[in-house]
Amino acid sequence: MAIGERVGEVVEASTSRFVAQCHELYRAPPLGALVRSGSDGEAVYGVVAEVATRSLDPGRRAMAMGHSAESVEAVYERHPQLNRLMSTELEVMVVAHRSGGRMERFLAPSPPRIHDIVYVCGGAELLEVSETLEFLPSLLGSPVGSPDDVTAAFLRRVAAEHPDPERLRLEAGRELAAHLTGQLHRLTGILRRVASG
């Protein structure tokens, strides 16, 4: 997905996390990506902690096509209504917000509104949000998905954009270590995932 691209809109929101429904089936930013809801001056930032595709009607689940299916693409071509019966959703952990133009790396006082547009962030915006990493504990403590993977994926993405990725990985690693005292094996598990980016 391109940076700045519209992903979808908010369909469920609380101060600590929100759910966005993608405009297009399967067109979701990857795990650990930074997204924004709202405009530049007033915005809420979050990290994609879970991506799910499911039936829009909670009572109805998709059924397997069985042996007749020749390929996935062919199935969707033959049944274009699938794109309307199902949707791809993101669960996003809020990590920062911008208020009056100022970047704050903690929760916003109020959640995004329903139907706020959600955008993919990257580049300078990603670096700005991750300039300091005091929000790492909220990612590590996320009740959604696998927090260790989300954290590692997020840090990999920041490192990829960072002018000095080595340095960033080291500082981020130390920040993690500070929050994971007494959990050495969990720490090294995350670190290994960060390193393999």
Added chain:
Amino acid sequence: MASGEWSAENSSRLGMVVAGSLTEGVQVKLDPDSSVESVKVGAFVTLQGERMRFFGVVTDVSLGSTDPMLSASPPDVSDPYVAKVVSGTAAYGALTVEPMLTISGDDPALLLDGPQPAKTVPAHFAETATATERDIELVFGSEGDGHFWIGSPLDMDTRLCLDVPELVMRSNGVFGKSGTGKTFLTRLLLAGILQSRAAVNLVFDMENEYGWRGYGEGGSEVKGLKQLFHSQVAVFSLDEESSKRRGLTPDYVVRIGYGEVQADDIQLLRETLDLSDVAADAAYSLERHFGEGKWLAEFLAVRGREGIFELADATGVNGNALLRLQNRLRRLERLGFMDDTGHDSVKQILRYLDRGMHVVLEFGRYGRNLAAYILVANLLTRRIYDRYVERKESASEDKSAEPRPLVITIEEAHKFLTPGVASQTIFGTIAREMRKYNVTLLVVDQRPSGIDDEVMSQLGTKITCLLDSERDIDAVLTGTSGSRKLRSVLARLESKQQALVFGHAVPMPVVIRTREYGSPESYQSLGWKDAEAMRAQLEQDVEDLFG
């Protein structure tokens, strides 16, 4: 992590204080970027507290971890990135630092008197950094104004200084087993005293290594004081022939008359001449019998067994003891510098000292004769001291009439200051009275355990190289606070050119690598000029004098 700290890295910062006490020292957790391996025990650090800045010394280095399971189940650190993050965070280095002094803060005494002994500890999170050259200067003083560069702290090139005026206020000691660098250190101390003008030196130079030249490693020559400071130093000799052979014309040849030897002098020779107490004490009876100034010559002139036994009857001393005493004292007759006539060696020495010159008395071949060394050093010191007492007392309030402060250097000091004898000898007296009469000692010895305890505890500053035995270490450290820690420091000194300095001339105990002595640069740093520079100086002086 506070913002902004990401890229700002202070190269000398080590970590921060996290726990501790004044008695046990404070714990400093090292920053992830500081390796334990780069910090050594004995290193100087500063601790920036909230209101005061502390100066301390690293007394222990340890490894800690935030995870109690770490040692039982260490992490897989095969990935270099993982290893790098874990070491310094979950597994970290820690230091124990003993805060020694406060070097700045809101205590008015700091402004007036400089660094003060630390009476509290820095608060939590005090930033800990390696001490800078400026910190060391703040604590030990910078060269000049009475401070003499004596060496460098270990692992630093900073010049560490002694407070010379403070040093010469009391008697001091240089200790260390043979070959550890006592003579080199002493030569530097003498140069420091000379340059500070805080006192004049009289050196009883047993092995002829201070005056004109000494010897270093493999017999290489090093310059003596006279070569460096020329007209400020006079070399006296007991053995003119030997001095000449070594390329030196002595400023004065010292001779000693029998008449100058007193019964007191014989007491010190008891051990060296293997005299019984009775024999040694007989000297007093003889002195009474023949009269002061005559007794030795007359006693040696008594011939034959009968003569001695007659004398024994006349003085009431045991005849055999007298026989033995005469037999031993005959050895003095063989000393070439002794004769029947009166001499004014003491007057000559004083004349030089009074002019602010430093006197080195070379013993030549007699340096190998311990009895000669003890006799001469004792005899001259006793008489010089008497003159100092007279003059100091008659000067009373008038400071300008006082004799110049004098430092007397003796080697093999335990021969003069053995327990039991020390209280009766002139050296014991001087050591105990802390420059009451403007005279102090610089004792140089390899066996400090042989020196009287009381004298040892009176020494103001001790500079000690590696020692041979526990007893010597005990002797040097008696009466010193924190001696347990110093003991372990002493035991770990290198075998050469390293010394522990503690006492009045330094604000805290410190291990130094002794300033190098013997290279042209070392001479230049002491103000020596080569021939070319000398000539220029001379011309300038002539110009200044005659216009």
